[in-house]
Amino acid sequence: MATQTLRTFVAYVEDRPGVLNRISSLFRRRNYNIVSLNVGRTHEVGVSRMTFRVEANEDSARRIEANLYKLVNVLSVEDITDKPSVSRDLALIKVAVGPQKRAEVLQLCEVFRARAVDVGPDTLIVEITGTQDKIDGLVNILQPFGVAEMVQTGALAMTRGPEGEAAKSVHQPPILRGVTAA
Amino acid sequence: MAASVTNLSPNETRPETRRLTGSQIIWDTLVNQGVEVVFGYPGGAIMPAYDALPQYPGLRHILVRHEQGAAHMADGFARASGSVGVCVATSGPGATNLVTGIANAQMDSIPIVCITGQVASTLIGSDAFQETDITGITLPITKHNFLVSRTEDIMPTLRQAFYIASSGRPGPVLVDITKDAQNASCDYAFDSTPVRLSGYRPDRYPVPEEFEQALELIRKAKRPVIFCGHGVIKANAMSLLLEFVHKTNIPVALTLLGLGGFPATHERSLGMMGMHGEAWVNTAIQEADLIIALGMRFDDRVTGNLKTYAPNAKKIHVELDPAEVNKNVKVDAPLLGDVREILRTLMPHVERLNIDEWIAHIETLKGDSAVRDIQELPDDGRLFAAHVIHDLWRQTQGKALVVTDVGQHQMWEAQYYKHDHPRKLITSGGLGTMGFALPAAMGARFACPGDEVWVVAGDGGFQMTACELATCAQENIKVNIAIINNGYLGMVRQWQQFFYGGRYVATPIKSPDFVKLAEAHGLKGIRVTKRSEVRDAVAQANQNAETTIVDFRVEQEDSVYPMVPAGADLHNMIRRPIPEGQGHNPIFETGED
Ligand SMILES: Cc1ncc(C[n+]2csc(CCOP(=O)(O)OP(=O)(O)O)c2C)c(N)n1
Ligand SMILES: [Mg+2]
Numbered sequence: 154m155a156t157q158t159l160r161t162f163v164a165y166v167e168d169r170p171g172v173l174n175r176i177s178s179l180f181r182r183r184n185y186n187i188v189s190l191n192v193g194r195t196h197e198v199g200v201s202r203m204t205f206r207v208e209a210n211e212d213s214a215r216r217i218e219a220n221l222y223k224l225v226n227v228l229s230v231e232d233i234t235d236k237p238s239v240s241r242d243l244a245l246i247k248v249a250v251g252p253q254k255r256a257e258v259l260q261l262c263e264v265f266r267a268r269a270v271d272v273g274p275d276t277l278i279v280e281i282t283g284t285q286d287k288i289d290g291l292v293n294i295l296q297p298f299g300v301a302e303m304v305q306t307g308a309l310a311m312t313r314g315p316e317g318e319a320a321k322s323v324h325q326p327p328i329l330r331g332v333t334a335a
Numbered sequence: 336m337a338a339s340v341t342n343l344s345p346n347e348t349r350p351e352t353r354r355l356t357g358s359q360i361i362w363d364t365l366v367n368q369g370v371e372v373v374f375g376y377p378g379g380a381i382m383p384a385y386d387a388l389p390q391y392p393g394l395r396h397i398l399v400r401h402e403q404g405a406a407h408m409a410d411g412f413a414r415a416s417g418s419v420g421v422c423v424a425t426s427g428p429g430a431t432n433l434v435t436g437i438a439n440a441q442m443d444s445i446p447i448v449c450i451t452g453q454v455a456s457t458l459i460g461s462d463a464f465q466e467t468d469i470t471g472i473t474l475p476i477t478k479h480n481f482l483v484s485r486t487e488d489i490m491p492t493l494r495q496a497f498y499i500a501s502s503g504r505p506g507p508v509l510v511d512i513t514k515d516a517q518n519a520s521c522d523y524a525f526d527s528t529p530v531r532l533s534g535y536r537p538d539r540y541p542v543p544e545e546f547e548q549a550l551e552l553i554r555k556a557k558r559p560v561i562f563c564g565h566g567v568i569k570a571n572a573m574s575l576l577l578e579f580v581h582k583t584n585i586p587v588a589l590t591l592l593g594l595g596g597f598p599a600t601h602e603r604s605l606g607m608m609g610m611h612g613e614a615w616v617n618t619a620i621q622e623a624d625l626i627i628a629l630g631m632r633f634d635d636r637v638t639g640n641l642k643t644y645a646p647n648a649k650k651i652h653v654e655l656d657p658a659e660v661n662k663n664v665k666v667d668a669p670l671l672g673d674v675r676e677i678l679r680t681l682m683p684h685v686e687r688l689n690i691d692e693w694i695a696h697i698e699t700l701k702g703d704s705a706v707r708d709i710q711e712l713p714d715d716g717r718l719f720a721a722h723v724i725h726d727l728w729r730q731t732q733g734k735a736l737v738v739t740d741v742g743q744h745q746m747w748e749a750q751y752y753k754h755d756h757p758r759k760l761i762t763s764g765g766l767g768t769m770g771f772a773l774p775a776a777m778g779a780r781f782a783c784p785g786d787e788v789w790v791v792a793g794d795g796g797f798q799m800t801a802c803e804l805a806t807c808a809q810e811n812i813k814v815n816i817a818i819i820n821n822g823y824l825g826m827v828r829q830w831q832q833f834f835y836g837g838r839y840v841a842t843p844i845k846s847p848d849f850v851k852l853a854e855a856h857g858l859k860g861i862r863v864t865k866r867s868e869v870r871d872a873v874a875q876a877n878q879n880a881e882t883t884i885v886d887f888r889v890e891q892e893d894s895v896y897p898m899v900p901a902g903a904d905l906h907n908m909i910r911r912p913i914p915e916g917q918g919h920n921p922i923f924e925t926g927e928d
Pocket of ligand 2: 794
């Protein structure tokens with residue numbers, strides 16, 4: 154079996170009750186290893202967009218796509234792993250620092266282009282967007298000050314350049330043609 | 336929920352608009368979909384719909400004895416007819432009783448629509464009496480499902496359900512309809528325009544390069560085998576397959592569900608492959624240099640150990656569902672699409688292959704094993720299941736519609752009843768559901784009123800849905816039932832004999848007197864203990880106006896041979912032991928055999 158790598162997919166789905174359940178049920182049932190999954194609205198009413206990451210080899214990545222297309226509420230799917238794309242996570246980190254060390258923390262945040270979004274007497278909430286690496290970097294740096302809480306979205310991703318394949322086929326899902334032979 | 340589900344163009348002529356209740360709309364929609372029979376069972380949450388049923392005399396309702404039976408009947412109807420089967424149940428226990436039948440239909444890709452009543456929409460989520468989240472429960476075992484809580488959504492949703500169930504790779508669709516949606520009224524006119532669903536594209540087409548690649552492999556093949564799967568029958572590609580074989584001369588092996596997709600008595604038919612496939616078939620597969628797999632999915636019961644499976648063969652996979660390609664077996668040339676269309680496209684480009692040597696070789700393999708495994712049974716007065724099936728085949732001239740249950744008898748049926756025609760063997764393949772046969776046969780009866788229908792069931796499985804005998808009696812449904820009565824859960828007993836030290840734990844099974852059981856229902860029963868009685872009993876059963884059980888008391892500890900143990904290499908088969916000092920004594924050496 155070919156090696157598993159982290160793969161990123163974009164999918165457009167109908168915004169209806171239970172759709173997320175159908176998708177997560179598919180992943181569970183087929184034993185796909187989900188790393189992160191993100192779903193939210195798009196500029197179009199009734200259409201949601203998902204970004205999800207799975208550990209998969211090329212062949213199972215293709216089958217994930219094929220299985221997703223079998224869900225009636227899935228409008229379009231694109232594996233963007235090998236396409237030039239932008240990917241972002243958002244994290245909120247609550248650092249347990251009082252007034253004495255606040256400036257030091259803020260300075261470090263600057264380096265990471267993170268910013269403070271809330272300041273309390275003994276805590277500070279920092280917001281950072283970026284890749285997983287960048288977020289991990291900041292968390293590591295903040296650890297010595299005391300990270301009290303942290304929350305993170307899964308990746309949001311978008312291909313660079315013109316309108317992506319998934320976006321293009323929201324209203325006209327592709328009639329799947331062919332499968333690349335192994 | 337977004338409600339835009341119809342897509343009428345403005346100048347489309349609509350039938351007259353009427354004001355109907357949701358209940359009326361359910362039945363009216365079914366009638367417009369061409370449904371003539373539904374299998375169901377009433378209860379609180381579906382009572383409004385039942386109350387409206389008499390207004391639709393063109394719809395026959397079959398009152399089952401257990402909702403599992405209703406789902407299997409719809410399934411049997413669908414398999415025999417090629418169209419959608421419909422079953423109906425109430426909420427809660429009614430709906431959960433359907434679950435086995437739905438899972439069975441999902442595994443074998445059978446188009447059925449299940450309509451369930453649901454508690455009123457205002458009560459959903461409150462643990463109301465008989466409230467069950469049936470759309471949640473059936474989510475992984477349906478092709479799709481719907482919860483409908485508005486009257487005006489009933490017709491469009493049911494239309495979508497029929498469309499989804501029957502298009503592409505078919506499957507079960509469940510429509511859960513709340514009681515208030517059944518009770519309320521709305522303006523209604525059946526919409527007969529094509530259904531369009533934005534996210535659903537059931538069609539596939541291969542690309543030309545893939546055809547080229549496949550044709551190249553076919554031209555070069557020296558030891559090719561065609562696999563005929565269920566997809567051949569679903570796509571109605573039988574005559575094209577026959578033509579393809581006549582042109583190329585390639586032999587055909589079949590999956591359990593593919594039986595009937597290519598005539599069993601054709602000289603190029605090898606027979607069934609896999610766990611209980613004949614030895615020559617599995618050996619041929621292991622030696623083949625090309626497999627042309629048509630509408631099948633390389634199930635583990637077919638392949639055995641994947642690591643050693645068909646090691647020398649290039650594989651062409653003709654398949655409608657892209658998720659099946661490269662799932663279990665690595666394929667060299669996938670052809671995504673309808674089996675029929677693909678065979679049609681390939682046809683002009685293929686010619687007779689120079690494979691006489693290969694065919695001669697398979698013939699020797701056949702000669703070696705034919706008398707050893709499945710035919711090496713003494714005709715000494717003892718009754719073997721194989722005798723029963725063979726004689727049933729003869730007596731019905733191979734033309735019966737046979738519906739089997741699950742177990743040893745199922746495999747014997749597949750080995751000994753030679754099916755030359757599609758949709759005349761109905762069996763639970765993917766799920767292996769005991770209790771399937773009787774209700775599925777009752778459903779099939781409605782699809783093929785002119786056929787001689789035979790249930791072939793084990794003594795164990797028959798008892799799982801034997802309650803439907805009462806349905807046969809009440810609804811005047813005539814089927815013939817062969818119970819292969821071996822006093823055991825035979826297939827499990829066989830595994831215990833082979834793999835669990837012969838410890839027969841929980842497999843000896845006591846049955847009621849099946850003849851009396853039939854009679855208690857006002858039906859007929861016949862007991863057979865000797866081979867000489869088989870054919871008369873078969874003839875008599877078929878003559879009886881009522882459903883008739885024939886209780887065949889067969890050898891108790893017989894096993895199905897050959898057998899590839901689960902997960903073993905396909906060529907490592909357990910063969911029938913030949914008793915010491917006994918030459919071969921083939922089962923079928925009577926004058927006409
Ligand atoms: C609902 C269900 N429960 C259990 C099984 C496991 N199982 C497979 S075959 C079999 C024995 C069937 O016995 P019987 O119906 O008497 O048929 P036989 O094998 O004796 O021909 C069992 C228990 C099953 N397939 N389905
Ligand atoms: Mg038995």
